[in-house]
Amino acid sequence: HFTTCFMSLIIYRLLEKKLGNKFSCSEIINGLKEMNFYEIKGEGYIPTYTRTEFTDALHESFGFRTDYEIIKKTLMKQFFSITKK
Template sequence: MIITYSPKYAAYQKAIRAEQICLAEKMVANGSLKKQRKNPNDPARFVNKVAVTNEGEKAKIHYCLDTDKIAEEEMYDGLYAVCTDLLDDDVADILKVSEGRWQIEDCFRTMKTDFEARPVYLNREDRIKAHFLTCFLALLHFRLLNRSLKGTYTTEQLLRTLKDIKFADIEEQGFMPVYERQEITDDSHETCGFRTDYQFITKRKMKGIQKKSKRR
């Protein structure tokens, strides 16, 4: 077994856990917890269930954040173990093949969990390629935006903000933003080089914004 440590991998694990802790806190606040968890990375693993009184009597179920579980996982941040039977091969060569796997796993995690991408059963080759291209472009654009924002926001925060950016179509006049202006929207606008949070946007102005976004 070869064990390595990567600061970049540690930062990645910390960021993923932060998002999962946010979801776990929502479960605690709502008092909703799935009875069965098949996924070992389920955020519910950070939720403790208490169902007895101090005297040991049956009581109403209460949920709380499992800080001990969180601390235990933090101990292993950045560590990566590779099991191999290639005893005669150079360690550097083995690690070179294995490095970057966590980044691939992160892409699949984002596509499945955050983008909610699911298998599509297609027969024609052009449609299969179109599906893969759509998924790839969505992930690419998201990664570029996230990198431009220097990883300031979690995947969940960024996607929720993007989904909430909506406009009311004022017939024959233009568009009116119907989303709340926040620090994250200001940062996104600054990064993208245009703004959509004006009180009113004429159709001509909106066409200019669309044209500008395509150039970037």
């Protein structure tokens, strides 16, 4: 339990720094919770969230966008690999 909580805190702090300390803890957590996608079989994913200042900052900080159109499965896999670096 300790390890999970500790890692969560470290990840949150890194994200907070990457976003330039512009957002509170609750804004980051709620913003991430609201970033959902709907899968269209054979096509990819459609974002179901509303674009906000937080999502724009997140996209700008990490160098990719997920809020414009259908995201192909291959591109979504690339996003995951970018975030793991």
